[in-house]
Amino acid sequence: xxxxxxxxxxxxxxxxxxxxxxxxxxxxxxxxxxxxxxxxxxxxxxxxxxxxxxxxxxxxxxxxxxxxxxxxxxxxxxxxxxxxxxxxxxxxxxxxxxxxxxxxxxxxxxxxxxxxxxxxxxxxxxxxxxxxxxxxxxxxxxxxxxxxxxxxxxxxxxxxxxxxxxxxxxxxxxxxxxxxxxxxxxxxxxxxxxxxxxxxxxxxxxxxxxxxxxxxxxxxxxxxxxxxxxxxxxxxxxxxxxxxxxxxxxxxxxxxxxxxxxxxxxxxxxxxxxxxxxxxxxxxxxxxxxxxx
Amino acid sequence: xxxxxxxxxxxxxxxxxxxxxxxxxxxxxxxxxxxxxxxxxxxxxxxxxxxxxxxxxxxxxxxxxxxxxxxxxxxxxxxxxxxxxxxxxxxxxxxxxxxxxxxxxxxxxxxxxxxxxxxxxxxxxxxxxxxxxxxxxxxxxxxxxxxxxxxxxxxxxxxxxxxxxxxxxxxxxxxxxxxxxxxxxxxxxxxxxxxxxxxxxxxxxxxxxxxxxxxxxxxxxxxxxxxxxxxxxxxxxxxxxxxxxxxxxxxxxxxxxxxxxxxxxxxxxxxxxxxxxxxxxxxxxxxxxxxxxxxxxxxxxxxxxxxxxxxxxxxxxxxxxxxxxxxxxxxxxxxxxxxxxxxxx
Amino acid sequence: xxxxxxxxxxxxxxxxxxxxxxxxxxxxxxxxxxxxxxxxxxxxxxxxxxxxxxxxxxxxxxxxxxxxxxxxxxxxxxxxxxxxxxxxxxxxxxxxxxxxxxxxxxxxxxxxxxxxxxxxxxxxxxxxxxxxxxxxxxxxxxxxxxxxxxxxxxxxxxxxxxxxxxxxxxxxxxxxxxxxxxxxxxxxxxxxxxxxxxxxxxxxxxxxxxxxxxxxxxxxxxxxxxxxxxxxxxxxxxxxxx
Numbered sequence: 001x002x003x004x005x006x007x008x009x010x011x012x013x014x015x016x017x018x019x020x021x022x023x024x025x026x027x028x029x030x031x032x033x034x035x036x037x038x039x040x041x042x043x044x045x046x047x048x049x050x051x052x053x054x055x056x057x058x059x060x061x062x063x064x065x066x067x068x069x070x071x072x073x074x075x076x077x078x079x080x081x082x083x084x085x086x087x088x089x090x091x092x093x094x095x096x097x098x099x100x101x102x103x104x105x106x107x108x109x110x111x112x113x114x115x116x117x118x119x120x121x122x123x124x125x126x127x128x129x130x131x132x133x134x135x136x137x138x139x140x141x142x143x144x145x146x147x148x149x150x151x152x153x154x155x156x157x158x159x160x161x162x163x164x165x166x167x168x169x170x171x172x173x174x175x176x177x178x179x180x181x182x183x184x185x186x187x188x189x190x191x192x193x194x195x196x197x198x199x200x201x202x203x204x205x206x207x208x209x210x211x212x213x214x215x216x217x218x219x220x221x222x223x224x225x226x227x228x229x230x231x232x233x234x235x236x237x238x239x240x241x242x243x244x245x246x247x248x249x250x251x252x253x254x255x256x257x258x259x260x261x262x263x264x265x266x267x268x269x270x271x272x273x274x275x276x277x278x279x280x281x282x283x284x285x286x287x288x289x290x291x292x293x
Numbered sequence: 294x295x296x297x298x299x300x301x302x303x304x305x306x307x308x309x310x311x312x313x314x315x316x317x318x319x320x321x322x323x324x325x326x327x328x329x330x331x332x333x334x335x336x337x338x339x340x341x342x343x344x345x346x347x348x349x350x351x352x353x354x355x356x357x358x359x360x361x362x363x364x365x366x367x368x369x370x371x372x373x374x375x376x377x378x379x380x381x382x383x384x385x386x387x388x389x390x391x392x393x394x395x396x397x398x399x400x401x402x403x404x405x406x407x408x409x410x411x412x413x414x415x416x417x418x419x420x421x422x423x424x425x426x427x428x429x430x431x432x433x434x435x436x437x438x439x440x441x442x443x444x445x446x447x448x449x450x451x452x453x454x455x456x457x458x459x460x461x462x463x464x465x466x467x468x469x470x471x472x473x474x475x476x477x478x479x480x481x482x483x484x485x486x487x488x489x490x491x492x493x494x495x496x497x498x499x500x501x502x503x504x505x506x507x508x509x510x511x512x513x514x515x516x517x518x519x520x521x522x523x524x525x526x527x528x529x530x531x532x533x534x535x536x537x538x539x540x541x542x543x544x545x546x547x548x549x550x551x552x553x554x555x556x557x558x559x560x561x562x563x564x565x566x567x568x569x570x571x572x573x574x575x576x577x578x579x580x581x582x583x584x585x586x587x588x589x590x591x592x593x594x595x596x597x598x599x600x601x602x603x604x605x606x607x608x609x610x611x612x613x614x615x616x617x618x619x620x621x622x623x624x625x626x627x628x629x630x631x632x633x634x635x636x637x638x
Numbered sequence: 639x640x641x642x643x644x645x646x647x648x649x650x651x652x653x654x655x656x657x658x659x660x661x662x663x664x665x666x667x668x669x670x671x672x673x674x675x676x677x678x679x680x681x682x683x684x685x686x687x688x689x690x691x692x693x694x695x696x697x698x699x700x701x702x703x704x705x706x707x708x709x710x711x712x713x714x715x716x717x718x719x720x721x722x723x724x725x726x727x728x729x730x731x732x733x734x735x736x737x738x739x740x741x742x743x744x745x746x747x748x749x750x751x752x753x754x755x756x757x758x759x760x761x762x763x764x765x766x767x768x769x770x771x772x773x774x775x776x777x778x779x780x781x782x783x784x785x786x787x788x789x790x791x792x793x794x795x796x797x798x799x800x801x802x803x804x805x806x807x808x809x810x811x812x813x814x815x816x817x818x819x820x821x822x823x824x825x826x827x828x829x830x831x832x833x834x835x836x837x838x839x840x841x842x843x844x845x846x847x848x849x850x851x852x853x854x855x856x857x858x859x860x861x862x863x864x865x866x867x868x869x870x871x872x873x874x875x876x877x878x879x880x
Binding site: 029035083086095096098099100102103104105106107108109110111113114117118217221222224225228229232236263264266267270271273274277278 | 375424425430432434435440446449450602604608611614
């Protein structure tokens with residue numbers, strides 16, 4: 001029993017981080033109908049920004065977060081302007097846009113690899129290696145902190161979307177672009193803003209990821225499938241769904257990992273992705289129309 | 294600004310003319326001599342070995358041919374049917390490994406086993422297609438990526454085929470000068486077969502159905518096309534040719550490793566070649582393959598490192614998507630400037 | 639009478655595609671209900687989309703109160719007072735009725751104005767007040783259309799363009815929609831209606847416009863068009879012109 005609780009807690013903490021990693025992806029898909037395959041590569045960019053701040057200046061990874069978010073937001077705006085602005089106007093999902101995101105992912109990976117090589121990196125602030133014990137159950141402090149910060153950020157995002165004027169516009173655009181435009185929402189601005197927010201979230205996630213996982217430029221391919229699985233399970237474009245998907249799958253992966261070994265725990269995400277697409281392509285919270293292109 | 298009603302006669306006339314223009318798509322005479330001449334040239338190319346060592350040249354042609362086969366094959370699903378797969382290297386790996394096992398265990402060369410291996414892969418493709426082709430658009434792309442990840446983990450952990458370390462294959466006893474030649478011919482034959490089959494498919498009722506699916510699947514279905522069967526068959530066809538290329542490629546390399554056969558870069562390249570040359574056209578993937586290999590050589594020569602190679606590939610892809618989304622053939626054809634020798638459609 | 643909205647010689651199409659409209663024109667008189675009819679693919683919806691800025695105008699011009707609207711974005715045109723309700727009802731399915739109405743006043747920056755106008759609308763349409771907290775996507779087709787039309791009132795527009803408000807609704811409900819439209823017109827809102835069911839549309843309109851192949855063939859008082867034997871044969875009798 002203690003084992004189960006232990007594994008559940010580990011899964012939830014990791015799930016919180018995955019949720020943050022996926023929420024930016026979900027937001028961007030919701031507003032722009034772009035499956036941003038470059039999202040995980042940008043998370044890694046955020047992790048590098050954090051890594052160098054920690055390594056060269058000794059800044060704590062969590063304190064690097066606002067900087068990483070701001071930097072990535074700027075990168076996001078540039079990427080949007082260069083690669084996606086043309087498509088953003090067309091307002092429809094298109095295969096070409098996914099391919100464009102794929103190309104951007106390769107560009108980011110190549111640039112990071114060219115600058116920082118493919119050596120595995122990790123930041124190791126003191127809390128990353130400490131743990132809290134409650135009876136027999138131990139909780140790694142780093143993962144706990146990362147999980148809590150992630151959920152806080154996602155919670156703030158949720159409040160922003162629910163209650164602010166801009167949040168209304170973003171939600172409206174997600175649900176019906178044409179209608180939002182006809183009611184006076186400036187779609188180009190909302191698309192740019194959402195993209196910048198989404199990529200800033202990647203920057204935040206990158207800071208947390210820097211002490212939770214080892215990372216190197218090519219690692220994002222593994223993450224893209226993991227993130228897709230939770231975003232698809234939750235229903236593309238639904239941030240609440242992404243969170244639920246992330247927590248569910250991470251806990252499951254944690255059980256499988258304990259039972260069958262770490263290699264097979266990642267399998268959980270990929271197999272889940274397959275099964276969800278098979279049984280309920282629109283995900284737990286999504287509309288059928290959103291994925292039927 | 295009310296118009297007189299008599300104008301409607303003129304409007305009707307205009308509509309008639311518009312319809313006539315659509316019907317009158319002139320069937321240009323084909324330049325059959327061009328592909329035949331290219332093939333003939335490629336057939337006699339190995340004779341160069343009689344006068345010197347042109348192994349590098351042969352390797353480049355063989356490599357390009359393998360890419361032509363893969364791109365043309367991918368095009369059947371991605372170009373004609375409109376289902377973008379980022380996981381087609383799975384079939385490349387199935388082909389390579391199956392032929393490799395047959396060679397290592399039973400001594401059967403891939404030159405003989407390739408068609409059989411292709412059929413097995415097509416069977417896999419059929420089954421996988423039954424599952425993944427239930428979804429469209431982004432879901433399909435994502436599922437193809439997941440497929441690649443799943444198969445990669447399986448291959449990395451499957452000890453019978455050497456796991457992540459891979460397996461070595463017996464080396465041919467032909468001398469250095471002639472070792473490449475059988476694979477050279479085999480790969481060119483596979484590439485040519487793929488292009489010809491792609492042409493046949495495009496001009497068949499089946500191909501028409503596929504193109505209808507890519508335009509509007511719901512309408513295609515209501516027009517009486519068995520879209521499910523058509524899509525899955527397209528998937529199987531594309532798996533078949535890619536696996537054949539994989540079979541020969543593995544034996545040619547003399548070793549099999551998951552990180553050669555199951556990397557996303559190769560899958561990306563298949564797609565990139567089609568888009569570069571012109572998705573859905575016959576000549577497009579061929580031109581795309583030649584351009585991509587040329588680019589690759591250029592990057593490797595200029596910068597060496599593989600990471601910058603990825604950057605370069607991504608940058609080219611983005612540039613093509615931004616400025617020539619129709620690819621070389623598509624862009625030229627739209628401008629009415631496609632040379633007759635490249636009009637293979 | 640000077641036209642409120644003047645569309646002259648309009649050419650427009652989707653993306654790089656062929657022109658759907660080629661030389662369409664319409665004069666919209668203030669306070670009247672205008673019904674555009676024509677066969678499938680004639681360019682009726684395209685005309686509305688071009689006016690409201692969703693499509694790029696290639697040639698010709700759209701003038702509103704004498705001011706040129708060419709090249710403005712939909713949100714800018716909305717600010718001028720032209721509101722468009724597209725075919726698919728254009729609601730936010732996962733927002734409540736109330737939130738949908740609030741979104742209707744998105745371009746108004748003063749929250750108190752929005753709230754008071756939303757309240758007015760809820761008073762006028764009891765069915766909407768009854769369902770204020772229901773998700774819009776879960777309502778019936780008629781209720782959704784009511785919401786979509788009612789929502790335009792929040793910004794008190796000069797012109798409301800309706801694209802097939804009757805689409806997919808039962809005949810009895812269709813009548814209700816036309817009643818709402820008539821009420822809006824009586825309040826002085828100018829209506830530009832596109833209707834596939836030409837007979838029905840013209841019966842509820844003051845002015846009729848016949849569009850085919852992207853051009854305006856004919857326009858005149860709705861009654862005259864209804865009784866014109868040539869138009870009856872081509873566009874009202876079920877036989878298509880092409």
